[in-house]
Amino acid sequence: MEKIILNPIGIIHTPFKDPKGIPIQPKSGKGIKATVEVFPEYIDGLIDLDGFSHLILLFHFHLSKGYSLKVIPFVDDVQHGVFATGVFATRAPRRPNGIGLSIVKNIKIEKNIIYIENIDIVDGTPLLDIKPYIPESIAAEEIRVGWLSNKLSFAETKLSDERFL
Amino acid sequence: MEKIILNPIGIIHTPFKDPKGIPIQPKSGKGIKATVEVFPEYIDGLIDLDGFSHLILLFHFHLSKGYSLKVIPFVDDVQHGVFATGVFATRAPRRPNGIGLSIVKNIKIEKNIIYIENIDIVDGTPLLDIKPYIPESIAAEEIRVGWLSNKLSFAETKLSDERFL
Numbered sequence: 119m120e121k122i123i124l125n126p127i128g129i130i131h132t133p134f135k136d137p138k139g140i141p142i143q144p145k146s147g148k149g150i151k152a153t154v155e156v157f158p159e160y161i162d163g164l165i166d167l168d169g170f171s172h173l174i175l176l177f178h179f180h181l182s183k184g185y186s187l188k189v190i191p192f193v194d195d196v197q198h199g200v201f202a203t204g205v206f207a208t209r210a211p212r213r214p215n216g217i218g219l220s221i222v223k224n225i226k227i228e229k230n231i232i233y234i235e236n237i238d239i240v241d242g243t244p245l246l247d248i249k250p251y252i253p254e255s256i257a258a259e260e261i262r263v264g265w266l267s268n269k270l271s272f273a274e275t276k277l278s279d280e281r282f283l
Numbered sequence: 284m285e286k287i288i289l290n291p292i293g294i295i296h297t298p299f300k301d302p303k304g305i306p307i308q309p310k311s312g313k314g315i316k317a318t319v320e321v322f323p324e325y326i327d328g329l330i331d332l333d334g335f336s337h338l339i340l341l342f343h344f345h346l347s348k349g350y351s352l353k354v355i356p357f358v359d360d361v362q363h364g365v366f367a368t369g370v371f372a373t374r375a376p377r378r379p380n381g382i383g384l385s386i387v388k389n390i391k392i393e394k395n396i397i398y399i400e401n402i403d404i405v406d407g408t409p410l411l412d413i414k415p416y417i418p419e420s421i422a423a424e425e426i427r428v429g430w431l432s433n434k435l436s437f438a439e440t441k442l443s444d445e446r447f448l
Contacts (some may be wrong), residue, residue: 119409122289122343124380129284160379162352165369169429176341176382178287187327204330206413214325215289215411217341217382244284246380248371252428263417264334 126244127163128156128230130177137181137240151225154232154245161230163248168227172251173234178244179216186212203265218243221251291409292328293321293395295342302346302405316390319397319410326395328413333392337416338399343409344381351377368430383408386416 132152134140154175156164167173188202189210205213218239225233232248297317299305319340321329332338353367354375370378383404390398397413 119291119294120345122291122381122409122411124287124289124382126284126287127379160352160371163369163371163379165353165367166372166430167369169427169432170372171425171427174384176380176384180285187325188330202330204328204332206325206328207331207335207415209414213412214292214328215341216287217289217412219339219341219384219414244287246287247378247382249374249384250372250428250431251426252431253426260336261416261418262334262336263415265331266415266417267334 124178124246126157126178126246127160127248128154128245130154130175130239130241130243130245132237132239132241132243134237134240140238140240148236150235150237152222152234152237152239154234154248156230156232156245156248158230164227164230164232167224167232167248167250170224170250172221173224173232174249174251175218175220175222175234175239175245176247176249177218177220177239178246179211179213179218180242180244181240182211182213182216184212185214185216186210187214207264217246289343289411291322291343291411292325292413293319293410295319295340295404295406295408295410297402297404297406297408299402299405305403305405313401315400315402317387317399317402317404319399319413321395321397321410321413323395329392329395329397332389332397332413332415335389335415337386338389338397339414339416340383340385340387340399340404340410341412341414342383342385342404343411344376344378344383345407345409346405347376347378347381349377350379350381351375352379372429382411 187205189205223235352370354370388400
């Protein structure tokens with residue numbers, strides 16, 4: 119199939135200069151402030167975005183090289199060695215197409231700068247897309263979270279390490 | 284900034300052969316069945332995915348050419364003409380990086396085929412990524428949905444038209 123070529127539309131500026139030790143999901147990065155710099159040529163695309171309390175950011179895992187189909191998620195102990203899950207059942211950065219997804223709190227928008235909170239993103243990350251977060255668009259059905267089901271509270275406090283760099 | 288090159292990891296097969304007249308969000312496509320064909324070389328990435336009731340699919344809006352920063356969403360009447368919102372405050376397909384996001388129900392996985400339900404995706408769409416849907420990773424905060432707030436029930440029944448092709 120045809121390759122798809124993307125051009126970053128902005129840069130995400132965060133306090134996390136090093137990909138080691140950052141929260142592994144927005145919930146554990148609660149209250150941490152950051153900014154999204156949208157390149158000025160895209161500023162018209164931000165009209166009406168201020169009305170949404172939360173935004174979906176799609177970004178490029180620019181520090182991850184290559185990918186692994188079987189991974190040991192951050193919430194498991196890398197030293198166990200034997201446990202591995204499919205990369206598509208995780209949010210691990212080293213994936214075939216290195217697109218990351220975070221839902222962040224939209225604090226305010228000034229010109230082409232979006233002030234956000236609840237951050238699990240490394241500084242300098244290229245921004246690919248912004249979508250409004252609309253909880254009602256998710257069908258209200260019973261939710262199961264597989265291998266994560268007894269690990270979610272651990273994920274809130276666990277920080278990243280070097281395993282996906 | 285550097286361009287990002289993606290390679291599709293599969294194809295989404297759905298009953299919607301024509302991008303006109305498909306549901307505009309998964310909730311309105313409830314019960315509609317489809318399959319995700321993951322290319323065989325990525326099959327190890329699907330390990331443990333069967334435990335998740337819902338999946339986030341990222342895909343390429345392959346039928347949309349170019350983009351508009353100001354759009355008239357499907358939930359508004361195109362003939363009003365004067366109303367336009369920023370593309371990043373919508374899910375419109377004609378966006379700077381044409382990445383679509385749908386949360387679908389995971390029915391079963393057989394080898395490299397994922398059987399899904401709740402579909403708002405056109406047949407033949409290139410698949411870019413699969414992530415587990417984890418509601419707990421979204422910070423539990425007050426949610427506001429801006430311009431959509433009095434249009435959400437309409438969005439459940441509204442079908443797409445030709446405006447984003």
